[in-house]
Amino acid sequence: xxxxxxxxxxxxxxxxxYGIAALVMVxxxxxxxxxxxxxEVALADLLETFEEPTPVRPVxxxxxxxxxxxxxxxxxxx
Amino acid sequence: MYRFANPKRFLRIAAxxxxxxxxxxxxxxxxxxxxxxxxxxxxxxxxxxxxxxYVHVPAAWMALFVYSCLAAASAVALIWKHPVADLAAKASAxxxxxxxxxxxxxxxxxxxxxWGVWWVWDARLTSVLILFFFYMGHMALTSxxxxxxxxxxxxxxxxxxxxxxxxxxxxxxxxWNTLHQPASMIRMDGPxxxxxxxxxxxxxxxxxxxxxxxxxxxxxxxxxxxRKIGALRMTRIQDRQEERGPHMKEV
Numbered sequence: 001x002x003x004x005x006x007x008x009x010x011x012x013x014x015x016x017x018y019g020i021a022a023l024v025m026v027x028x029x030x031x032x033x034x035x036x037x038x039x040e041v042a043l044a045d046l047l048e049t050f051e052e053p054t055p056v057r058p059v060x061x062x063x064x065x066x067x068x069x070x071x072x073x074x075x076x077x078x
Numbered sequence: 079m080y081r082f083a084n085p086k087r088f089l090r091i092a093a094x095x096x097x098x099x100x101x102x103x104x105x106x107x108x109x110x111x112x113x114x115x116x117x118x119x120x121x122x123x124x125x126x127x128x129x130x131x132y133v134h135v136p137a138a139w140m141a142l143f144v145y146s147c148l149a150a151a152s153a154v155a156l157i158w159k160h161p162v163a164d165l166a167a168k169a170s171a172x173x174x175x176x177x178x179x180x181x182x183x184x185x186x187x188x189x190x191x192x193w194g195v196w197w198v199w200d201a202r203l204t205s206v207l208i209l210f211f212f213y214m215g216h217m218a219l220t221s222x223x224x225x226x227x228x229x230x231x232x233x234x235x236x237x238x239x240x241x242x243x244x245x246x247x248x249x250x251x252x253x254w255n256t257l258h259q260p261a262s263m264i265r266m267d268g269p270x271x272x273x274x275x276x277x278x279x280x281x282x283x284x285x286x287x288x289x290x291x292x293x294x295x296x297x298x299x300x301x302x303x304x305r306k307i308g309a310l311r312m313t314r315i316q317d318r319q320e321e322r323g324p325h326m327k328e329v
Contacts, residue, residue, distance in 0.1 A: 039307065
């Protein structure tokens with residue numbers, strides 16, 4: 001094992017080179033993955049707000065105003 | 079080509095490809111690292127330090143390959159205005175920059191024990207450093223404008239201009255005097271490298287290619303989602319303006 005790590009006195013060069021490559025490639029993968037997840041969450045949140053256009057009003061109570069809102073968005077109240 | 083221009087179709091294909099490319103990355107990396115670090119022999123001149131080659135050379139190949147893909151995507155985006163092509167170029171740039179950085183860093187670390195210096199301003203090293211700057215420039219330009227399409231157009235033009243650098247890098251070791259060794263793979267008389275060293279080199283190159291496909295799909299999906307989020311937010315703003323009445327639009 002020490003021979004393997006030593007690599008004929010080139011160990012420090014070889015392991016630094018492999019270490020930098022691993023760090024950069026793993027770092028880019030993780031950053032890309034987290035970016036994608038964050039956007040998936042952001043899109044899901046956004047779509048949720050689209051499905052509930054009037055979240056502050058009590059459910060089931062349709063005022064004339066809210067009826068107009070629903071008409072405007074969905075074409076027909078549902 | 080047009081079939082891939084549709085984001086929905088692309089996402090469907092990407093969902094099928096992603097698990098395969100991820101699995102191939104892991105498998106090739108495992109096998110490649112075993113061959114590179116354990117099973118392959120030391121070089122008769124360079125000793126064990128030759129093992130740096132199995133990261134350095136595939137990374138340098140990928141730096142050129144990813145830039146070629148980026149330039150091709152940019153040409154398609156400029157000529158046919160394919161929406162996915164623009165995003166593919168944008169998604170490729172950071173991956174290519176990372177490969178170029180790895181090639182430069184590992185080359186420098188390999189150069190110290192072999193050449194006695196970390197860096198020389200010769201044609202090969204300088205042209206690869208310029209390639210790195212082209213990648214950085216591309217990334218900066220795509221995000222420099224408020225209107226994303228303007229940034230993407232400017233970056234596409236930069237990518238095509240920078241493509242001149244690719245043959246310069248490839249043949250720099252033949253055209254100018256350099257410390258860097260000449261090509262060992264693509265030669266008129268066949269590869270000048272023993273099979274025991276060729277195998278880990280090619281397997282590591284396959285691993286890096288599979289890695290590129292995997293990360294490209296992740297980033298492209300992210301870009302498509304970002305565009306979708308932007309479009310939805312715009313719709314929301316327009317809806318709100320309509321809800322407030324026509325007089326608000328003029329404000």
